[in-house]
Amino acid sequence: MGDERLVAVNGVELCAETFGEPDAPPVLLIGNSMLSWPDALCERLAGTPRHVIRYDLRDTGRSTTVDPDAPDYTLRDLVADAAGLLDALGLPSAHVAGFGVGGWIAQLLALDHPGRVTALTLIATRPNAPGPVDPDLPEHDAELMRSLMSAPKPDWSDRASVLAAMVERARRLAGPAGFDEAAARDLAGRIFDRTVVPAGVDAAKAHRSNQLGTVFAALDCGPRWRERLGGIGVPTVVVHGEDDPFFPVGNGEALAREIPGAELVRLPGTGQELPPRDWDAVVTVLARA
Numbered sequence: 001m002g003d004e005r006l007v008a009v010n011g012v013e014l015c016a017e018t019f020g021e022p023d024a025p026p027v028l029l030i031g032n033s034m035l036s037w038p039d040a041l042c043e044r045l046a047g048t049p050r051h052v053i054r055y056d057l058r059d060t061g062r063s064t065t066v067d068p069d070a071p072d073y074t075l076r077d078l079v080a081d082a083a084g085l086l087d088a089l090g091l092p093s094a095h096v097a098g099f100g101v102g103g104w105i106a107q108l109l110a111l112d113h114p115g116r117v118t119a120l121t122l123i124a125t126r127p128n129a130p131g132p133v134d135p136d137l138p139e140h141d142a143e144l145m146r147s148l149m150s151a152p153k154p155d156w157s158d159r160a161s162v163l164a165a166m167v168e169r170a171r172r173l174a175g176p177a178g179f180d181e182a183a184a185r186d187l188a189g190r191i192f193d194r195t196v197v198p199a200g201v202d203a204a205k206a207h208r209s210n211q212l213g214t215v216f217a218a219l220d221c222g223p224r225w226r227e228r229l230g231g232i233g234v235p236t237v238v239v240h241g242e243d244d245p246f247f248p249v250g251n252g253e254a255l256a257r258e259i260p261g262a263e264l265v266r267l268p269g270t271g272q273e274l275p276p277r278d279w280d281a282v283v284t285v286l287a288r289a
Contacts, residue, residue, distance in 0.1 A: 002042065002052070006062070009084035010077070015062035016055040016085060020046030026094035027286055029054040030082060030102035032213040033061045035191055037099065041279050048287040053094070055085060059215050061194045065201060068209030068218075075129065075221040079108040083116050097121035097286055099274065100247070101216050104129055107255075108225055110232045120236040120259075121285055124244055124272050126251035127229060127258065129221035137254055141245035147172055156204035156211075163188045166211055170273070175243035177269025177277065229258040236262040237285045241270030 002019040017034055019042045027050045029037045034054040046052045056063040057078055059071060066072065082105055086094060096117045098106025103125025110117040126137065133139050154165035166188035171179050188211065195210040197203045209215050236259045240252030249266065256264035265285060267278050274282065 002039075002046075002054075007055075007085060007088045009081050009088055012058055012064035012081070014055050014058070014064070014081060014085055016053060016089070017042075018089075019043055019052040020050055022051055024049040024051040026051040026053065026086075026091050028082065028086065028091075028094040028096045030057075030096065030098045030105050032057060032101055033191060033194070033210065035061070035187060035194070036102060036274075038187075038274060038276075038279075040276070041274065041282065044279060045283050045286055048283065050095075050287060053085070053089065053091075056194075057081070057215075059206075060210055061191075062196055065196045065198055065206060067201060067205070068215045069205050071215055071219055073219075075104060075216075075219050076108065076112070078105050078219075079112060082106075082109050083113045086116055092116070093118050095119040095121070095286065097123065098125060099123045100125055100272065101213050104216075104221070107229070107232075110234060110236075111225060111228050114233065117234050119288065120232065120234050121239060122236070122252070122255055123239040123274070123282070124241060124247055124252075125255070126247045127226040127255050128224065130217050130219075131221075134226065138248035138250040141248065144172055144245040156207045159189070159192050162192055162207055162211060166191075173246055173272040174275075175241050175267075175269045175271035175273065177243075178275070180275065226258070229255070230260060232259045232262075235288070237265055237288075238262055239265045239267065239282060239285060241267045241272065243269055244272050246272040 002017040004017040006013045033056045037054045059068040103122045154161040167184045170184035197206045238252045238256040256262040
């Protein structure tokens with residue numbers, strides 16, 4: 001396993017974990033929490049060799065948590081946190097990879113702090129933030145959303161209830177190439193067990209946000225940045241599951257089309273997930289630059 005620590009950044013503490021030798025080329029992995037990036041994937045990437053960093057965003061995992069339903073920060077603050085984390089670790093720049101909502105932070109880091117990003121990898125994400133999608137981009141799959149909205153709500157403060165609900169959610173988000181129920185249950189359990197619930201914070205809110213990333217629905221994510229994607233000047237690879245029902249592959253196609261020189265890597269049979277069958281492709285991309 002890696003080296004986990006709390007790092008002071010922009011007036012908060014972020015829980016970060018590093019893998020590999022510190023003098024190897026750095027790769028910063030951004031997701032909702034550090035567990036968005038599987039342990040074994042991080043270890044494999046570190047062996048290429050790379051200095052791998054993953055971390056919990058604010059209101060997630062062991063990072064500073066205040067109120068996930070009413071964040072007193074913006075999406076741009078999360079972007080500044082990523083740059084600040086590099087500063088705190090003594091890293092002038094890194095290959096930056098974003099998965100899902102982490103892809104928004106990664107895009108904006110490349111746009112607003114271009115000197116900090118040597119290469120960019122965007123996995124299972126899209127070029128605009130929560131809310132109405134642009135007319136030329138595919139929406140969330142309608143059947144998926146009906147099933148998610150009609151699913152029984154778990155008791156978010158009860159571990160067993162949360163794990164059962166998250167396994168079913170992961171099953172719906174997975175592609176047709178295969179679903180590992182045991183792995184999904186283990187991941188949900190680890191996220192639950194790492195969730196910090198400070199005094200005065202409702203436990204159900206904290207667990208719901210950690211599992212679903214609901215803080216992003218409450219964040220001020222403006223202004224738009226899609227129209228600026230042509231300003232990204234670093235080597236970029238967009239990795240997207242061909243069967244992603246949450247951010248359908250048309251979103252990845254748009255990113256690859258609008259970022260100069262970007263390459264699109266399609267993952268057949270993959271949904272909104274990072275399953276082991278795709279790790280060779282992902283590590284190959286992340287170890288390029």
